[in-house]
Amino acid sequence: MGMAVALTLAFAAPVLAAPPSNDDYAGREPIAVGDSFTLDTTEATTDADDAEANVDCGAPATDASVWYELTGSDVTVLVDVSASDYTAGVIVVTGSPGSFSLVTCGPGAVSFFAASGETYAILAFDDQEDGGGNGGTLNISVSEPPPPPEVDISVDPVGSFDPKSGAATVSGTIVCDDGAFAFIELSMRQRVGRFFVSGFGFTEVACDGSEQVWSLELFPDNGLFKGGKANVFAFAFACTFDCSVDEEERTIRLRH
Ligand SMILES: [Ca+2]
Numbered sequence: 001m002g003m004a005v006a007l008t009l010a011f012a013a014p015v016l017a018a019p020p021s022n023d024d025y026a027g028r029e030p031i032a033v034g035d036s037f038t039l040d041t042t043e044a045t046t047d048a049d050d051a052e053a054n055v056d057c058g059a060p061a062t063d064a065s066v067w068y069e070l071t072g073s074d075v076t077v078l079v080d081v082s083a084s085d086y087t088a089g090v091i092v093v094t095g096s097p098g099s100f101s102l103v104t105c106g107p108g109a110v111s112f113f114a115a116s117g118e119t120y121a122i123l124a125f126d127d128q129e130d131g132g133g134n135g136g137t138l139n140i141s142v143s144e145p146p147p148p149p150e151v152d153i154s155v156d157p158v159g160s161f162d163p164k165s166g167a168a169t170v171s172g173t174i175v176c177d178d179g180a181f182a183f184i185e186l187s188m189r190q191r192v193g194r195f196f197v198s199g200f201g202f203t204e205v206a207c208d209g210s211e212q213v214w215s216l217e218l219f220p221d222n223g224l225f226k227g228g229k230a231n232v233f234a235f236a237f238a239c240t241f242d243c244s245v246d247e248e249e250r251t252i253r254l255r256h
Contacts, residue, residue, distance in 0.1 A: 024067065025049045033144060061125070062123065072119070081139065158255060200218065233247070
């Protein structure tokens with residue numbers, strides 16, 4: 001029976017970390033939709049090219065910056081550095097040093113339409129919003145942003161009113177995709193005698209993909225809401241990276 005001899009080779013950790021090869025514009029690394037990279041940026045530096053790219057952006061700092069290059073293909077792309085272990089920002093420019101033209105910039109993630117035939121330089125950097133350090137583990141991904149969330153609002157056929165205050169309560173349901181954030185605006189108009197009484201309200205909903213009930217108290221701008229018919233216009237928009245809209249207009253009945 002033989003005996004396996006394991007040789008342990010101890011590799012010394014590098015004592016001097018070198019700046020990443022894409023520290024400067026000239027070393028920019030190709031990146032494409034679907035890519036996701038991590039990179040140690042602690043030795044990356046900032047320079048005059050960063051400052052030029054930041055002129056029309058105004059990020060608080062462009063420390064520990066590294067460059068990527070994306071070739072457009074007529075798709076909207078999402079560049080996300082928010083999973084980095086420091087506060088990272090993104091600047092996207094076209095052109096070359098001395099003639100940069102800002103496409104977009106922002107903390108955490110940006111999205112933009114990457115046109116076919118255009119080359120985009122992407123700068124990922126430490127914006128120092130966390131107050132210190134120089135870079136860290138950059139986590140950068142390029143993907144197509146998710147489609148705008150689905151949203152569907154409905155208004156209940158019967159609402160209520162308070163004869164004392166003249167306020168009305170209108171309710172309904174909303175369904176919107178999990179993770180989206182929705183905003184509901186409601187306006188109501190009721191004919192009371194020779195006049196119209198109107199009211200307006202809004203509320204927010206954290207979407208979870210299931211049907212959720214909303215209810216809004218509308219205070220009349222003038223006069224008092226009363227029993228009877230009223231016209232309601234409900235408008236909902238739900239957003240992730242993009243927003244979508246749904247609206248419903250209906251006549252409801254107000255009861256005491
Ligand atoms: Ca740099």
